[in-house]
Amino acid sequence: MTTEALKGEILAALADAASPEAVEAVRVAALGKSGSITQLMKSLGRMDADERLRTAPLYQALRETVSAEIEAKKAALGRAALEARLAAERVDMSLPATPVEPGTVHPISQVMDELSEIFADLGFAVAEGPEIETDWHNFTALNIPPEHPARAMHDTFYARPEAGGERMVLRTHTSPVQIRTMMSQKPPIRIIAPGRVYRSDSDATHTPMFHQVEGLVIDRNIHLGHLKWTLETFVKAFFEVDDVTLRLRPSFFPFTEPSVEVDVGCSWEGGTLKVGGTASWLEILGAGMVHPRVIANCGLDPDEWQGFAFGCGIDRLAMLKYGMTDLRAFFDADLRWLKHFGFAALDVPTLSAGVGA
Ligand code: PHE
Numbered sequence: 539m540t541t542e543a544l545k546g547e548i549l550a551a552l553a554d555a556a557s558p559e560a561v562e563a564v565r566v567a568a569l570g571k572s573g574s575i576t577q578l579m580k581s582l583g584r585m586d587a588d589e590r591l592r593t594a595p596l597y598q599a600l601r602e603t604v605s606a607e608i609e610a611k612k613a614a615l616g617r618a619a620l621e622a623r624l625a626a627e628r629v630d631m632s633l634p635a636t637p638v639e640p641g642t643v644h645p646i647s648q649v650m651d652e653l654s655e656i657f658a659d660l661g662f663a664v665a666e667g668p669e670i671e672t673d674w675h676n677f678t679a680l681n682i683p684p685e686h687p688a689r690a691m692h693d694t695f696y697a698r699p700e701a702g703g704e705r706m707v708l709r710t711h712t713s714p715v716q717i718r719t720m721m722s723q724k725p726p727i728r729i730i731a732p733g734r735v736y737r738s739d740s741d742a743t744h745t746p747m748f749h750q751v752e753g754l755v756i757d758r759n760i761h762l763g764h765l766k767w768t769l770e771t772f773v774k775a776f777f778e779v780d781d782v783t784l785r786l787r788p789s790f791f792p793f794t795e796p797s798v799e800v801d802v803g804c805s806w807e808g809g810t811l812k813v814g815g816t817a818s819w820l821e822i823l824g825a826g827m828v829h830p831r832v833i834a835n836c837g838l839d840p841d842e843w844q845g846f847a848f849g850c851g852i853d854r855l856a857m858l859k860y861g862m863t864d865l866r867a868f869f870d871a872d873l874r875w876l877k878h879f880g881f882a883a884l885d886v887p888t889l890s891a892g893v894g895a
Contacts, residue, residue, distance in 0.1 A: 541600045544574060548604050558615055565608050575601050642880020646749055646868060649856040650732045652887045653751050656775045657730045659889055660768065662753070665729040667715035669736070670697070675714035676707050679835045680793040688792050693738040695746075708736035712752035713793060716828070716847055719754060720836035725843050726757040732852060743865055749852035756828065756838070756845035762796070765825055765846035773802055773822075775889070777813040777859060785819055794826025794847060810861060820858070823850035 539547075548568050555561045568575045578597045582590050643651075654664055667675075673684075682688050692710040699705045715731035731752040740746055755764065766786065774782050783803035791797045801819035805812050811820070825848035830840035853865055860879060862868075867875050 541578075541596050544578075545600055545603065548574070549607060552607055552611055555611065558612065558619075561608060561611050561615065568604050569601070569608075575604060641883065642876050643883055643885070644868075644876065645856045645860055645862070645879050645881070646852060648881045648885075648887065649852050649859070650749070650751070652776060653730060653732060653772075653852070653855075655887050655889060656772055657753070659775075660728075660771065662728045662730050665715050665719050665731045665754075666733065667709070667712070667718045667731065669709055669734055670706050671709040671714050673705050673707055675717050676709050676711075679717045679832065680713055681829050681831050681835070682792045686792065695736050695738055710737055711735050711849055712750040713847070713849060715752050716754045716793075716832070717836055720756060720833070720838060725838065725845075726755075727845070728755050728757075729753070745853075745865055745869055747869070748865075751850050751852055753825075753848045753850075754828070754845065755847075756833070756843050758842065758844070760827075760844045760846060762798075762827060762846070765827070765848065768846075769800060769823070769825065769848065773813075776855065777802075779814045781814045783816050789824060789826075791824055791826055793829050793832045794824075795829045797824070797826035799824055800848075811858060813858065822854065822858070823848050825849070 548564065551564045551567070552561065555564050565573075567573050570576065575597070579601065582594055582597065585593060658664075676694075677686075677689060678684070694710050695708040697706040697708075712731045712733055712735060715729075715733070719727060719729050719731070729752075731754070733749065733751075734747055735750050736747050737744070738746060753768070755768070766784065770782060770784055773784065774780060785801040785803065786798040787801065789797045789799040799821055800823045801821050802813060803816040803818070804820050805815045805817040825846065828845045828847050833840040833843055833845075853868060856862065856868075857865065862879060867879075
C-alpha cells in the first residue's frame with residue numbers, strides 16, 4: 539500500500555471516530571507499538587542507504603500528519619464534551635431559589651448576645667457552668683449550708699441521691715458559676731455567665747426553667763461604687779437610654795454582704811412601660827459585695843481579694859425591652875409569636891450598630 543493510500547485510510551477512520559476512545563483506537567492502530575506507521579518506520583532499518591534516503595522523509599511526513607490530525611481531533615472532541623457539559627449544567631440565575639422558610643433568633647438568645655456584647659466591651663469574659671449542679675456548688679459554697687432557710691426560697695428540683703449520698707440539683711441560679719470560676723481562675727476575674735436555671739414554680743410571671751446572667755468581678759480594692767457604675771453603664775447600653783436612674787435597696791443574699799436589690803426607674807405611658815425617669819420603679823436584679831466566706835470557700839484570701847456579683851433575670855430584661863407581656867410565650871414555640879418577636883439571623887448585635895437594632 540502506498541503511503542498516500544495508508545494516510546487516506548487512517549484519516550477516514552479518524553473522521554469516523556466519534557469518541558475519545560475511538561480516536562485512541564485509531565492512534566494505537568497507526569502509531570502504537572505494532573501500529574501500521576510504526577511498522578513502516580521499522581522497515582527503514584532493513585533498506586539499503588539509497589532507498590532509506592528516499593523513503594524516510596515520506597514516512598516521517600506521514601507520521602507527523604497523522605499525529606497532528608489525531609491531536610486535533612482529540613482537542614475538538616474535548617471542546618465538544620465541555621460545551622455539552624456547560625449546556626447541561628447551566629444554572630438559570632433568574633429562577634427563584636428553592637423557598638426556605640427563614641427562621642428567627644429567639645429574643646432570649648438575642649438578649650444574651652446583647653449582654654455579651656456590652657460586657658465584652660467592659661472587659662468581661664463569658665463563663666459557663668453545668669445546669670445539673672452539685673448541692674455544694676449551688677448552695678453550700680455560696681454560704682447556704684444544708685439547713686439554711688434560704689434553701690426554701692429556691693424551690694429546688696433535686697435529683698435522687700447518688701450512692702455516696704450526694705444529691706445533684708438543677709441549678710436554681712447562675713451563682714454556682716461564681717464558685718467554679720473562682721476555683722479555676724486566678725484573680726483578677728471579670729466574667730458574666732448567662733444560662734438556664736430551674737425552679738419549681740409556674741404562673742404568668744414564672745416558668746420552671748428561666749434564664750439568668752451572673753456577673754462577677756474579683757480584684758483588689760473593689761467596692762460598691764464599682765458595682766453601681768458597672769450596672770448603670772450596662773443598663774444605659776442595654777436599653778439605649780441615657781436618662782437611667784438606678785435605685786439600690788438594701789436586701790439579703792447569703793453569698794453577698796452587703797446585698798442590694800436594684801430597681802430601674804421607669805414610667806407607664808399609655809399602658810406601655812418606658813425605661814427612664816423616676817416616676818415608677820421596676821426591680822431588675824440582685825447584687826452585692828461577694829461575702830468573704832464565699833471567697834474563702836474558693837481558696838482565695840478575702841483580705842486580699844474582694845469583689846461584687848450580680849444576678850439578673852434575662853427573660854425579664856427581654857420582656858422589658860421588647861414589650862412582651864406573658865413570660866410563658868417564650869417557651870411555647872408558637873411560630874406566629876417567634877415571627878413577630880424573633881430577630882433576623884444576620885442581625886448580630888454590635889455596640890457600633892446598636893445592641894437593640
Ligand atoms: N443568685 C441570686 C438569685 O438568683 C441573685 C444574685 C446573684 C444576688 C449574685 C446577688 C449576687 O436570686
